[in-house]
Amino acid sequence: MGAQESYPVDVEAIRADFPILERKVGGDVTTPGEGPDDTEPLVYLDNAATSHTPEPVVEAITDYYRGYNSNVHRGIHQLSQEASVAYEQAHDRVAEFIGAEGREEIIFTKNTTEAENLVAYAWGLNELGPGDNVVLTQMEHHASLVTWQQLCKKTGAEARFIRVDEDGYLDMDHAAELIDEDTRMISVVHVSNTLGTVNPVAELTAMAHEVGAYSFVDAAQSVPNRPVDVGEIDADFLAFSGHKMLGPTGIGVLYGKQHLLEEMEPYLYGGEMIRRVTYEDAEWEDLPWKFEAGTPVIEQGIALVAAIDYLEDVGLEAIQTHEELLAEYAHGRLTERGDVEIYGPPGDDRGGLVAFNVEGVHAHDLSSILNDYAVAIRAGDHCTQPLHDTLGIAASARASFYLYNTKAEVDKLLEAVDAAAELFG
Known part of the structure; x- marks a missing residue:
């Protein structure tokens, strides 16, 4: 743990809330949850993919199933009433x-990807056509890039991409050239899950509004680790996922300005989102239920509240500082090696992750060797394949940090990188 280290958060107390961090892993996969005998303590550095879940969030899930498991908005009995109140309060x-104005602006989805698709099809399918354009960035996650790319193909609109410069920043002069009177939407990632770049989403939103366009912010990598206020950004839409912020899988959030959500047609049809239905037609329920067809993500939404409470108890500003400290430390240690290429901005100007390649070692091989050292990272294109093509690489290794990680774990990562470099010579 490195008890002598001073961190912006109480790492030791935080780690006590995550029993999974006490696991030992490494070597071949055996029975799920049980590693082979020759294992070492887990070093989990894959938080940009999925974070772990603290005890209060697990308790919120079990409390629901043990105490008031029932469908919402459909029963007069007490359990349904209790579940409905908890779900609405979520x-x-x-x-x-x-910083949204109320529950009417909060739609629960399965994840950020579904939120992106909801807006693309409920808004874009009706609003986009030939001559229109949607502006994205070269660093977009596939959830944004592929969704808008395919919608543009369906509607005849044009997808445009803001260039990324050699230091991993957006070329804002190029952005100004692309965003014009024919732009209807810009969709931009807040923090790149590959480069670690923190994009100027408020500035880009203002540029969109100047030409009468809307903005969609992919905040999957920012809401979990820094204060995000939709009012300050002035985003028209913003989305994030619970499983990247200590919550359960299967829950995402779409924020949308109320007047826009009211104007949009539903994305999914069925139960729950209907106010009145006949054999000939139907009327939609009020927001946000209009966009939550069928049995919704009840326990996931309730558990997401427990995750938010946990994050705010620790402090989002402190979590951001802690992540950035670890990222800068990892960036510096990797840079010292001389055989590592790191992608994105300098170590003191990035979110809490570092994507890199070691000379002579494929990212997948590196990840496999790191697993033998019980170090969990991500290897591949991180759902940013076009960006990797632009960088001229097939894949990269990515270490991503969160509130429970330490410098000692970064040192363990470097120890494993040493072993991989020596093995591949």
Whole structure:
């Protein structure tokens, strides 16, 4: 742990809330949850993919199933009433967390990807056509890039991409050239899950509004680790995922300005989102239920509140500082080696992750060797294949940090990198 280290958060106390961090892993996969005998303590550096879940969030899930498991908005009995109140209050809590005006602006989805698709099809399919354009960036996650790319193919609109410069920043002069009177939407990632770049989303949103366009912010890598206020950004839409912020899988959030959500047609049809239906037609329920067809993500939404409470108890500003400290430390240690190429901005100007390649070692081989040392990282294109093509690489290794990680774990990563470099010579 490195108890002598001073961190912006109480890492030792935080780690006590995550039993999974006490696991020992490494070597071949055996029975799920049980590593082979020759194992070492887990060093989990794959938080940009999925974070771990603290005890209060697990308790919120079990409390629901043990105490008031029932469908919402459909029963007069007490369990249904209790579940409905908790689920509705979850929307209120999320709205408060990101600075939305109320629950009407908070739609629960499965993940950021579904939120992106919801807007693309419920808004874009009706609003885009030949002559229009959607502006994205070269560093977009596939959830944004592929969704808008395919929607543009369906509608005849044009997809444009803001260049990334050699230091990993957006070329804002190029952005000004691309965003014009025919732009209807810009979709931009807040923090790149590959480069670690923190994009100027408020500035880009202002540029969109100047030409009458809307903005969609992919905040999957920012909401979990820094204060995000939709009012300050003035985003028209913003999305994030619970599983990247200590919450359960299967829950995502779409924020949308109320007047836009009211104008949009539903994306999914069925139960829950209907106010009145006949054999000939139907009327939609009020927001946000209009966009939550079928049995919704009840326990996931309730558990997301527990995750938000946990993050705010620790402090989002402190978590951001802690992540950036670890990223800068890892960036510096990797740079010292001389055989490592790191992608994105300098170590003191990035989010809490570092994507890199070791000379002579494929990223997948590196990840495999690191697993033998019980170090979990991501290897591949991180759902940013076009960006990797632009960088001229097939894959990269990515270490991503969170509130429970330490410098000692970064040192363990470097120890394993040493072993991989020696093995491949």
